[in-house]
Amino acid sequence: MFAPFQPRKGVCFMRESGVLMHLTSLPSPYGIGTMGAAAREFVDFLAAAGQRYWQLLPICPTSYGDSPYQSFSTFAGNPYLIDLDLLAQDGLLRPEEYRSIDWESTPDRVNYGVLYQKRLPVLRLAARRLLADPPAAYGTFCAANDFWLPDYALFMALKDAHGGRAWSEWEAPLRRRDPAALESARQQYADDIAFWQAVQYLFFDQWQGLKAYANDHGVRIIGDLPIYVAADSVDVWSSPQSFQLDGDLRPIEIAGCPPDGFSATGQLWGNPLYDWDAMAKDGYRWWVRRIQVLSSIYDVLRIDHFRGFAGYYAIPRGATTAAGGRWRKGPGMDLFRAVDAALGKREIIAEDLGFLTDDVRELLAQSGYPGMKVLEFAFDSRESGNYLPHTYPRHCVVYTGTHDNEPLNGWFETADPADVAYAVEYLRLTPEEGYHWGMMRAAWASVADLAVVQAQDLLGLGHEARMNAPSTLGGNWCWRALPGSFTPELARRLHRQMELYGRLPQTE
Secondary structure, X not given: OOOOOOOOOOOOOOOEEEEEOOHHHOOOOOOOOOXXXXXXXXXXXXXHOOOOEEEOOOOOOEOOOOOOOOEOOOXXXXXXXXXXXXXXXXXXXXXXXXXXXXXXXXXXXXXXXXXXXXXXXXXXXXXXXHHHOOOHHHHHHHHHOOOOHHHHHXXXXXXXXXXXXXXXXXXXXXXXXXXXXXXXXXXXXXXXXXXXXXXXXXXXHHHHHHHHHXXXXXXXXXXXXXXXXXXXXXXXXXXXXXXXXXXXXXXXXXXXXXXXOOEOOOEEEEEEOEOHHHXXXXXXXXXXXXXXXXXXXXXXXXXXXXHHHOEEEEEEOOXXXXXXXXXXXXXXXXXXXXXXXXXXXXXXXXXOOOOOOHHHHHHHHHHOOXXXXXXXXXXXXXXXXXXXXXXXXXXXXXXXXXXXXXXXXXXHHHOOHHHHHHHHHHHOOOOOOOHHHHHHHHHHHOOOOEEEEEHHHHOOOOHHHOOOOOOOOOOOOOEOOOOOOOOHHHHHHHHHHHHHOOOOOOOO
């Protein structure tokens, strides 16, 4: 049956389109995509192609495993994304200080191990020059971010002093944040603390420049807000009362997903779970601040694992699989009413994928946020939900796939042949057009207010360009586009599709 018209509340997109492409995946001669020239060239491509939105993964610092969803801080920026050429333009680096370095990466992959070893020494040179004569903007930045920046800088300095070990392995006075121990550490590691603060200033100075460039060219940025934070993060270390921890500050239970058609043992994420009762007592202040800050960094927020606010899956600490977990009740609309009361309506997309129940559907409806549809799921016989395009409401965002899915050509290569045959018949795909173009066309032709495709799909790439395979370690988050991939010819072809399906930005 056809989807009925639904009145829309909250964020409303105006029948537009966008591309999912993380900053790390941009071309660069220095090992990883950054906020420099290649990022602006990609904005130019999006504008020429009639795209309104550029969607990113989280831009926070990554830790073990290199996942942007396991970060040392929910507020900080990733130092790897700082562009070295821009630092040289600002007089903070000399070209020979970084262009002579062997970054040991191929053009289509990120080598995170080498970045860990070689990037920070270069940034220390830039920070030293910045701090020798800091601009007034540096003091303003530190004052405006004093609710997270001092703790973050101290946390990172202490991690360095402890050989990178998790804060749960530090000596008890520091682990438990004894005031005298913290004050002693601030004095002992003052230079390192200053470095980590300077790095954040450099990051957000460049970020503001890139975002302004995008907005000036009619491109808005969708950013990702992971529902959980990493166990080894300043967020947990500085606010243990907000999490379900035992007397030794260890998680009582951890986050994950139950077994389903995609995984017989489920997904074991390992993140500590929030103490929602404790958070409710202060009006969810931590969450209000988090959404406030990230809403100022991005134009639109995509909240990851939205179903976890209705009910979340809790797995006993020490479990080797997610099979033994249980569902617990989340904060529901109580949290989002507090956010709305404090901040007003924010532009938010709800990632309502996974095991959906009536309470999740009710929460989505009450929030007014648009949910997500994934075209690959529509034809996957393991998927219990309904993602077929003829069932969409207008008030949703359709994706060909997300960072956790195969690129379209990879899906056609690896999916069950019966599922592929179903997609080919339903969408009337042809080899002449290219199956991946036909599937993108289906997203653009749908009634969904916003359609987002992966950059890998525009480039016709396959399994080799997959960004992340959930529940696996190694080889994830590494894909990069080759220089010159986003051509004027590709922009013209994409722009024509936007004309055909009425998705050109309203200003055109």
